[in-house]
Amino acid sequence: MPYKFLEDEAIADIAFEAEGKNLNDLFQSAAEATIVSMADPATIKNNITKIITKKANTIKELLFELIEEIIYLKDKDAIVFHSVTVEVNEEKKTCTATLTGDDINHETQALRNDVKAITMHYYTVEKTTDGWEAHIVLDI
Amino acid sequence: MINRNIELPKFERQGELIWDIPKNYKKGMNVPARIYATEKLLKDMDLAVFDQITNVACLPGIQSRAMCMPDGHSGYGFPIGGVAAFDLQEGVISPGGIGFDVNCGMRLVVTNLTYKDVKPNIKELVDLLFKKVPSGVGCKGFVDLTKDKFREVMQNGAKWCVDNCYGWKDDLAHIEDEGCIKHANPDKVSEKAINRGINQLGTLGSGNHYLEIQYAGQIFDKEAAAKLGIHNKDQICVMVHCGSRGFGHQVGTDYLKKFTEIMPSYGITVPDPELACAPFQSKEGQDYYHAMACAANMAFANRQVILHRIRECFSSVFGTTAEELNMNLVYDVAHNIAKIEKHNIEGKNKEVVVHRKGSTRCFGPSRTELAPIFRKIGQPVIVGGSMETGSYLLLGTDKAAETFGSTMHGSGRTMSRTQARKQTKGEKLQKDMEKRGIYVRTASYSGLAEEAGFAYKNINEVIETMDIAGISKKLVALKPIGNIKG
Numbered sequence: 001m002p003y004k005f006l007e008d009e010a011i012a013d014i015a016f017e018a019e020g021k022n023l024n025d026l027f028q029s030a031a032e033a034t035i036v037s038m039a040d041p042a043t044i045k046n047n048i049t050k051i052i053t054k055k056a057n058t059i060k061e062l063l064f065e066l067i068e069e070i071i072y073l074k075d076k077d078a079i080v081f082h083s084v085t086v087e088v089n090e091e092k093k094t095c096t097a098t099l100t101g102d103d104i105n106h107e108t109q110a111l112r113n114d115v116k117a118i119t120m121h122y123y124t125v126e127k128t129t130d131g132w133e134a135h136i137v138l139d140i
Numbered sequence: 141m142i143n144r145n146i147e148l149p150k151f152e153r154q155g156e157l158i159w160d161i162p163k164n165y166k167k168g169m170n171v172p173a174r175i176y177a178t179e180k181l182l183k184d185m186d187l188a189v190f191d192q193i194t195n196v197a198c199l200p201g202i203q204s205r206a207m208c209m210p211d212g213h214s215g216y217g218f219p220i221g222g223v224a225a226f227d228l229q230e231g232v233i234s235p236g237g238i239g240f241d242v243n244c245g246m247r248l249v250v251t252n253l254t255y256k257d258v259k260p261n262i263k264e265l266v267d268l269l270f271k272k273v274p275s276g277v278g279c280k281g282f283v284d285l286t287k288d289k290f291r292e293v294m295q296n297g298a299k300w301c302v303d304n305c306y307g308w309k310d311d312l313a314h315i316e317d318e319g320c321i322k323h324a325n326p327d328k329v330s331e332k333a334i335n336r337g338i339n340q341l342g343t344l345g346s347g348n349h350y351l352e353i354q355y356a357g358q359i360f361d362k363e364a365a366a367k368l369g370i371h372n373k374d375q376i377c378v379m380v381h382c383g384s385r386g387f388g389h390q391v392g393t394d395y396l397k398k399f400t401e402i403m404p405s406y407g408i409t410v411p412d413p414e415l416a417c418a419p420f421q422s423k424e425g426q427d428y429y430h431a432m433a434c435a436a437n438m439a440f441a442n443r444q445v446i447l448h449r450i451r452e453c454f455s456s457v458f459g460t461t462a463e464e465l466n467m468n469l470v471y472d473v474a475h476n477i478a479k480i481e482k483h484n485i486e487g488k489n490k491e492v493v494v495h496r497k498g499s500t501r502c503f504g505p506s507r508t509e510l511a512p513i514f515r516k517i518g519q520p521v522i523v524g525g526s527m528e529t530g531s532y533l534l535l536g537t538d539k540a541a542e543t544f545g546s547t548m549h550g551s552g553r554t555m556s557r558t559q560a561r562k563q564t565k566g567e568k569l570q571k572d573m574e575k576r577g578i579y580v581r582t583a584s585y586s587g588l589a590e591e592a593g594f595a596y597k598n599i600n601e602v603i604e605t606m607d608i609a610g611i612s613k614k615l616v617a618l619k620p621i622g623n624i625k626g
Contacts, residue, residue: 011186011213011556012220012348038277068393075336075386078278104278111277112586114346114626116389117240120396120413121216139216139240139389140347140557 002029010121014113014138021131027063027086027095030134034067034118035081035099037138038074040110044082046100055094060125062093063134067118070099071138078104080111113140146187149194151175157609160205161194168198168411173206176543178605181210181597184554188214189221195411196224200419201231203485203492207543209499210605211552211597215239217414220498223546225483226420228491232408233425234417235399235432237495239476240392242432243439244349244383245316246473246500246522246549248533249447251454252466255355255374259621261457262579265353266622268453273351273446274343275626276583281342283445290338291326297437298472301444308469311444313511315472316501319440321479324433330394333431337387337438342445346587346626348550349382350527351446353622357530360614364517364535368470370616377618378450379531380443381524382626383476388435395428420493429478429493436477443472470533471520475500475549481509483544494544502547502612504538521612523603525551527580528573528593530619532603539610547612551599557590564589573623582625591625 002019009015016033020026035041052069056062066086074080081101088095104111117139124135151159154174159182161173173193175182189212196206196218203225212221217236226232258265274281283306285293293300298319301307312318326334344351356375359365370377384391399416402424403409410416418425447469451462458465478495485492503510503519510519518535525531529551540547555563566585569592573580582588606612 005558007556007558007562009556011553012215014557071386072332072336072390074278075340076332078280078339080277106276106279106583111584113584114277114279114386116386117393119216119240120400120416123413137216 003033010137013140017133017135019131019133023059023088023090023132024086026132026134027066027088028084030063030067030136031070031084031086031097034070034115034138035084037113037115039080039112041082043108043110044080045102046082047102048079048100050099052097052099053094057093059090059093062095063125064118064123066095066097067136071115071117080104080109115140146191148187149190157605161190166194169194171197171202171205173197175208175212176605176609177210178601181601181605184597185212186214189219192217192219193222195415196222196237198411199226199232199234199415199417200408201227203227209548210602211498211548211550213552215497217412218495218497221548221552222497223495223499223544225492225494225544228420228480228493231420231493232417233420233429233478233493234415234495235392235396235428236414236416237497238432238478239497240389241383241476242388242391242435243474244476245439245443246475246524247380247443247447248470248522249378249450250369250466250468250470251376253376253458255376255621258353258376262353262622265453265457266579266581266624268457269351269450270581270624272449272453273624275624276346279343280339282449283341285338285341287334287338290334293341293441294326294329294434294437295324296320297440298444301441306445306448311469314469315440316474319444319472321433321436323430324437325430326434328427328431329391329434333387333390333394336390337385340385340387341442342449343385343442344382344624344626345385346584348591349626351624352379352527352620354379354531354618354620356616357619358617360616365616367513367517368520369466369468379522379524379618380446382442384435384439384442387438391431391435395431398424432478436474440472471522473500473522481545484541496546498549499546500549501545502534502536502540503545504536504540506538507545521547523548523550525599526593526596527591527620527623527625528578529599530617532599532614533616533618534612535615536612537610540612543611547606548602551596551602553595554597555595560592560595561586561589563594564592578620578623580623580625588625
C-alpha cells in the first residue's frame with residue numbers, strides 16, 4: 001500500500017505515512033490517503049471532476065498546498081472524492097491534481113471523518129534511496 | 141523516519157497533584173512547566189505532553205509557567221490541556237496555542253423536564269434533533285447567509301443570532317464574553333475561510349463533536365445548582381460540543397503559514413513548527429488576533445443557532461413552548477481560544493494574552509468580567525466526558541488565579557482513533573449503548589467507534605484532580621440518555 005495509517009500517533013486525529021517511487025506517486029498516495037479519510041471511495045460516484053493546480057517554493061510546501069486545497073474543496077463545494085491522479089513538475093515546483101467525486105450524500109455514501117486541516121505536526125517530505133516518503137497528520 | 145527521543149522529566153512534586161518541570165529540563169525554556177494530575181494520570185500521559193509543554197515554555201514573553209491540565213494529551217505545538225500567558229508587549233500569539241478549531245466549546249441548556257418525562261420520548265427526540273441539526277462530513281447549516289451577513293456574524297457572534305430571532309435576549313449573559321469577542325475584523329479573514337464557513341452556521345461537524353440529552357445524576361451543591369436552574373436529580377439538560385468548523389480551521393492554517401514565513405524577520409525560532417507565532421503587537425500578530433476573534437464569534441453563533449433548533453425540537457416533541465419548558469441557557473464556554481485578560485503575575489496586576497487549548501476559563505466570583513449572577517457563585521464550567529460515561533458542570537474558583545483562571549476541558553483521549561476502531565464497530569457500540577439506556581444516532585459508524593468510552597481517560601479522576609486542587613469545584617454530574625454524534 002502506498003500509504004499507511006499510523007495507530008500510535010495523533011491520538012485525536014489521523015496520521016499516515018505515504019510513499020512513492022517518484023513525486024507523482026508520492027503526491028498521489030498522500031492525496032488518496034486524504035480522500036479515503038473523508039469517505040469510502042467505493043461508495044462515491046465520479047459525477048464531478050475538479051482540477052487543482054498549485055505552485056510553491058519547495059516540494060514540501062507544494063504537497064502541503066495540495067492537501068490543503070483538497071480539504072478546502074470538500075467544504076466549499078460539499079463534495080467527497082472517488083479518485084485522484086497527480087502530476088508533479090519537480091523543477092518548476094508545480095502540480096496538477098485531477099479529482100473525481102460527487103456531492104455529499106449522507107444516505108448513499110460511507111462518510112468517515114470531516115477532515116479540517118493538514119498540520120505541520122511532524123510534517124516531513126523526504127527523498128529516500130527508494131523514492132520519496134511523507135509523514136502527514138490531518139486534523140479532524 | 142522521525143526522531144522522537146523524549147526524555148522523561150525529573151518532576152519536582154509540589155503537593156499531591158502538582159508536578160513541576162524545572163527550567164533546566166530543556167535548553168531555551170524561559171519559565172518552568174507545571175502539570176496538574178494524579179500520579180496515575182501523569183503516568184498515563186504520553187511523553188509528548190512533557191515535550192510539548194516545555195516547548196511552550198520556550199516561547200518569547202511567556203509569564204510565570206507553562207501549564208497542562210489533567211486531561212492533557214499530545215496535540216500540535218501546545219498539548220491539549222495547555223495554558224500559557226504572554227506579556228502583551230513582549231509576548232507572542234500562536235495559532236498552535238489555540239487550536240485549529242477556534243472557540244471549540246461547550247454549551248449547556250436546562251429544561252424543567254425529568255428523566256421520566258423524556259425517557260419514553262427519547263427516540264423521537266433524538267431522531268428529530270438528528271434530522272434538524274446537521275452533522276457529519278461536509279454538512280451544510282440551516283442559516284442562509286450572504287457574505288455581508290456572514291461578516292455581521294463574524295463581528296457580533298451570538299448577538300447576531302439573538303437580533304435575528306435565533307435566541308433569547310437573556311441567553312447572552314450566559315455566554316463567555318456575552319458571545320462576542322471584541323476586535324473581530326473580517327478584513328483579516330481570507331476569502332478561502334469565508335467560502336468554507338458561509339454554509340456552516342448551525343452544524344455540529346464530526347470528530348468528537350456531539351449534542352447530548354442528559355439528566356442530573358448527582359448534585360454536589362444544591363444551592364448553587366439551583367441558581368443555575370438545576371433543582372433536582374433526574375432533571376433533563378442538553379449539552380452541545382462544537383466549534384467554528386472549517387472556517388476556524390482555515391483561519392488557523394492561513395496564519396500558521398504566514399507566521400512560518402515571517403518569524404525569522406522578528407528573530408523568533410521555535411522548537412516545533414506548530415508553535416509558529418508572531419509578536420502580539422506586530423501587524424501579523426494583530427491581524428491573526430482579529431481574524432481569530434471572527435472565528436470565535438462564528439463558533440458562539442454556531443452554538444447559538446443550534447440552541448434555537450434544540451428549543452424548536454423539544455417544543456415539537458413535548459407540545460409546548462421552549463419558554464414553558466424553561467429551556468434556559470446555563471452557560472457557554474470556549475476551550476480553544478486566546479484572550480486578553482488581567483492576571484496577577486508575580487504580585488503585579490498585568491494584562492496578558494492567555495492561550496487556552498483544550499482548556500476552559502474558570503473564573504472565580506471575584507472576577508469583574510462575570511455577569512452578576514456568577515459573581516456570587518463563580519463561572520460555570522462545562523466539561524464533556526465520553527458519550528458513554530457522562531459529563532460535569534463545575535464552578536470556577538478564585539484559587540484558579542494560579543492557573544490564569546483555567547481548568548480542564550474534557551476527559552482526554554488515551555487511545556488513537558485507529559486503535560479504537562480496531563476494538564469495536566460503530567453498529568455494535570450503538571446497540572450496546574442502547575441496551576444501557578443511551579440512544580445514539582450518528583452520521584458515521586466508524587466515527588462512532590472512534591468515540592467509544594474506552595478511548596478516553598476516566599472523567600471522574602480528571603474532575604477530582606482539579607476539584608481537590610481547588611481550581612474548579614464539582615456542581616452537577618450529568619449522565620447521557622441520548623446522543624447525536626457528528
